[in-house]
Amino acid sequence: MAAQLRLSDGRREWRVTVDGAIVRIEGVEGEFNVSPSADGRWIIRHAGETHMGSSARTAFELWTGVNGATASWQAENASSRPRHKGSSVDALRAPMNATVVRVHVAAGDTVAEGDALVVVEAMKMEMPIRAPHAGVIRVVHCKEGELVSASAVLVELE
Numbered sequence: 001m002a003a004q005l006r007l008s009d010g011r012r013e014w015r016v017t018v019d020g021a022i023v024r025i026e027g028v029e030g031e032f033n034v035s036p037s038a039d040g041r042w043i044i045r046h047a048g049e050t051h052m053g054s055s056a057r058t059a060f061e062l063w064t065g066v067n068g069a070t071a072s073w074q075a076e077n078a079s080s081r082p083r084h085k086g087s088s089v090d091a092l093r094a095p096m097n098a099t100v101v102r103v104h105v106a107a108g109d110t111v112a113e114g115d116a117l118v119v120v121e122a123m124k125m126e127m128p129i130r131a132p133h134a135g136v137i138r139v140v141h142c143k144e145g146e147l148v149s150a151s152a153v154l155v156e157l158e
Contacts, residue, residue, distance in 0.1 A: 013114065054123060065097050065125045090157045094128050094148045099121035103144055105155065109137045118142060119156045129154055 033045040034053075039078040041127040042053040044066065053066040098120035105117045116128040117137070138156040142148055 027151075029156065040109075054125075063093070063125070063127050065123070090132055090135075091153045092155045092157060094120055094129075094150055094152045094154055095127060096122050096150045098127070098148055100142045100144055100146045100148060100154070101126060103140060103142060105137045105140060105141055107137055111135060111137060120148065120154075131157060133157075 005018065009124075014025050020123045024142045031042065031046070031154070035043050037043050044053050051066050053064055055064045058146065063140045065084060070135065093096070093124050099122070100118060102119040104119075111134065113131055113133050115131045117131055118129040118140075135157045138158050140155050141152070144156045148154065
């Protein structure tokens with residue numbers, strides 16, 4: 001069964017379909033061979049080139065880093081987003097232990113889907129935490145320079 005994903009590098013967004021080793025990005029197809037390396041990273045072979053990558057997973061996102069560039073992958077089905085029980089508030093969480101390097105919002109700010117709310121850094125990768133939908137920032141639980149643990153709530157979005 002093919003997986004439908006959104007890929008974003010912070011400036012652009014693409015629709016991606018992954019079916020085994022076949023990947024289609026906006027309808028363009030390519031074959032990728034991905035295997036684990038001894039140091040915990042990934043070796044990616046495509047079109048005669050070899051690249052090194054790493055990844056980190058949250059409940060609803062996969063962060064990837066390849067040759068120093070980072071991107072986040074999200075499943076098309078947003079039902080797996082963490083929410084507070086019994087409310088319509090999204091709890092946006094740190095994908096891993098990280099340092100908060102930028103906070104772009106404050107309580108009461110109105111944001112659009114895809115807006116960068118907070119940027120965290122881990123393993124030499126900067127990872128923007130983006131709004132999964134348009135809404136209003138309810139609470140910001142972090143500040144620049146703060147060390148946060150994996151799954152720590154960074155921002156609550158209504």
